Every structure is written in C-alpha cells, then in structure tokens.
Amino acid sequence: MVRYIKEDEVRRVLRMADVVGCVERAFRDRAQGKAFDIPRRRTLQPGGHLHVLQAAAPELNLIGFKAYYLKPEARTFYLHLINHQHGNQEALIEADWLGRMRTGAATAVATDVLARKSASVVACFGTGRHAQTQLEGVACVRRLTEVRAFGRNRERQAGFCETMSSKLGVTVRPVRSEAEALAGADVVNVMTRSDTPVFDGRLLEPGQHVNAAGGNAL
Template identity: 40%
Template sequence: MTLYLKEEEVGSLLDMQTVLEAVEQVMAAHGRGETIDFPRQRVRLPKTMTHLLQGGVPSLNLSGFKVYTTAGGHNRFWVHLFDASTGDPVAVIEADRLGMMRTGAAAGVAARWLSRPESRVVGVFGSGWQAQGQILALCAVRPVERFKVFARNQERLRSFCEQMSSETGCDVVPAASAEETVRDSDIVVTITTSPKPLFDADWLSPGTHINAGGSNSLARQELSEAAVRRADVICVDSREVAVREAGDLMPLLEKGRTQPGRWVELGEVVAGVRPGRTSGDQITLFESQGMGIQDIAVAARVVERALERGLGTALPY
C-alpha cells in the first residue's frame, strides 16, 4: 500500500523531539558515509520554480525526494518515499510543516553540538513560518529563557512573539533593533530572505553560536564577510551543497579566504569524525541549506506513526 498523508495529519503525528532525533541520527549516518544525498536542483520558468532534493538512507531502507514549487509568493511541498529494496512507492506526504520542523531541527542539532550548554539568551532575525521551528528546536536542546526577535513587520512581530511565548513558555519579546538582537545573545539565529547582511560583526560576543538558515541561494546573504571571518568553526550540512548554495560563504570562497576543506559537516561533528566547538570563547557558525536525507528521515517517522494510528489514504499504485 502507498500512503498519502495530508498536512493536518502530518501535524498531528510530529513533535519536535521526534524530529530532532530523526535528524540527528541521519546526520550521524551521513558523517559516517552511510547515506546518499544530492544537492538541490531547480527548474526556473517565467512564472514558477520547481525545487528537488533527493537521497537515500539505507538504514531506513528508504530512498526518496522532496519536491516543492514556488509561484506567486506561495510554496507547495511534498515528500515521496520508496522502498530501497523493491523500489515500490511507500508514501506521498504533504510536507510544509514537516519541512519547517526539519529545518528547525537541523539548527537545533547544530546548537546542541556547537553552542555552549548554558546558552540562555537567543537573538532571532525573522518572524515567519520558519522562525517558529527555530524557536521550538532551541527550546528543546538548550535552557533558553529569553528570545529577542527582530523583524520589519511590527504587527506580525508582536503577534509572533505572543504566539511563541504561549507555545513555549519562554519569554519571547520584540527587539528594538538589530544591535539589541545580537548584543549579549548566546545564540543568534538568522532565518530570513535578506539579500544583504543583517548585523554588524562587532556586535557578536566571544562564545556566540550562529544558526544561519536563510541564505540557501546565491541571491541571499544574511551574514557579512566580517561576521563569517569571526567564526572559529564553520559547520555546514554538506560541503557539496554549501559550495553551491551558501550565499553567506560565497564571497569569502571566491576571494580564497575560506575553503570547503576548512568547513566541518554537521554529521561529522555528531559522529565524532571531526571536532566542533573546542572552547567556550569560540564563535561557531552553522550554515544550513537543507538535505533530502533529512526530509526522508523525518518522513519515515511520520509514516511509522500514521500506520500505527490508521491515518492516511491509500493510493492506487
């Protein structure tokens, strides 16, 4: 049977702890060389764009892909899973919430391994859909007491802070400026579509961890060259993906001021293949572009729970 799962069903089956566990496990497998992942491909047409991430996770006996379309300011997401032994289709899953939680979980795993354990104050740039996942994940991995959130739309910002305060029990408050967002923050999150840097590198304190999640194309750059240069550790999902998509790293890469060999992959850190943070004063940076294997790992948990609870619709193939 091939299962089709709708957004509302997926939402009822996912929680952040489960997503964190799935992402951490698949990234460790990636660090040990036990997965296959291909960088995102894009088809650009005059009015639409189609994006494809694909890979395989032998330990789950699954291969698959996530596809999403962009048109008129709207995105639509699906994950397709296949049995890696037989090639049979396993599931088709509507994946807007799944992708949001997976993106947040990747940053949460990075914070678990790279930020200081005592991190309690977080500065967040962005108050959209993806920012929700970032806050939920950080609450799950660190004893965060306060989030300072900065965004251009003040009305949406206030509503976002109220919603996330209620949902997490943490103090989520609007920040008055970009500088206030960064100053004295243990963790700084950027999750926007900005084409230019969001803050001054001098505002970063020693020991800060940065989760940069918005710059997944060469048209976006949330961090300045100076901010990247301040990072003692640069961590990426995948070097192969980062050299194609990490808009924050491209300026330095093109000038020869950084090389992919200097970057550690998140899976390598989780698997113990390469070190991450080695001292409390280091500034660490995680550049997140997303990987198909992360979506596959989370989707596998969704299907497992759906079958247990009798959710979903059987497709005729």
C-alpha cells in the same frame, strides 16, 4: 498501496524532540557513509520555480525525494518515499510542515553540539514561519529564559512574539535594533530571505553561537 499523509496529520504527530533525534541520526549516518543526499536542483521558469532534493537511507530501506513548486499565488510541497529494495512507492507526504520541522531540528542539532551548555538567551533575526520552528528547535536542546525578536515587519514581529511566548512558556519580546537583540545573547538565530548581512558582524560577542539559515535562491 501508497499511503497519502496530509499536512494536518503531519502536524498532529510530529514532535520536535523526535525530529531532532531523526535529523541527528541522518547527519551521523551521512558522515559515516550510511546515508546519501544530492544538492537541491532547480527548474526556474517564468512565474514559478520547481525545487527537487534527493536522499537515500539504505539502512532504513528508503530512498526518495522532496519536490516543491513555488509561485506567488501557490506553494506545494511533497515528499515521495520509495522502498529501497523493491522500488515501490511507500508514501506521498504533504511536506510543508515537515520541512519547517526538519529545518528547526537541524538548528537544534547544531546548537546542542556547538553552543554553550549554559546558553539561555536567544536573539532571533527574522519572524516568519520558519523562524518559529528554528526557535522551537533551540528550545528543545537548551533551557531558555529570554528571547529577543528583531524583524522589519512590526505586525509579523508582534505575532511571532505572542505565538512563541505561548508555545514555549518563555518571554519572547520584540526589540527595535540589531544591537539590542545581540547584547548578551548566547544563541543567534538568523532565518530570513535576505541576500545581504542582516546585522553588523562587529556586534557579535565572543562565545555566541550563530545559526544562519533561510534564503537559498540563486
């Protein structure tokens, strides 16, 4: 029997610390040839795009794919889990929140390995929904004291600061310039759909760790 897991169930049970551990294992297993993935495939059509990502974890006896369809008025995300040995489908999972958490966890793993152990100040470029879990991921592996958020949409920027300040128990404040965000930051989170640089690279300081994610359109 296929188990169907809804978004509200995913939100209720997923914790960032657990997801970070899973993503770290996935990266390690892939590096050791124990897990496999195939780059994103796209079917581009007028009015909507279908994206498919595939992966296999034989040691977990699982293989599967995530498929999501994007169009201006609708977004649907599903993860299909298949039994690696027998080929039967184990679960169908609504995967919007799952994808956001996975992306944030990947940021956490990178930050934990590459950023200074004393890192405590984060500059955020982008204040959308994925930016929230990206920041939550960093907060999972470093003790934060300050977060600066830069975004072009002032209303969204204010909402991001209010939401994340409450969630993390850390001051998340809006800034008005790229330079103000970057000065003295230890970690730089970039989560936008921009296909051009969002700040002048000359503003970066030695030792700053940059998590660059977001737009992947072709």
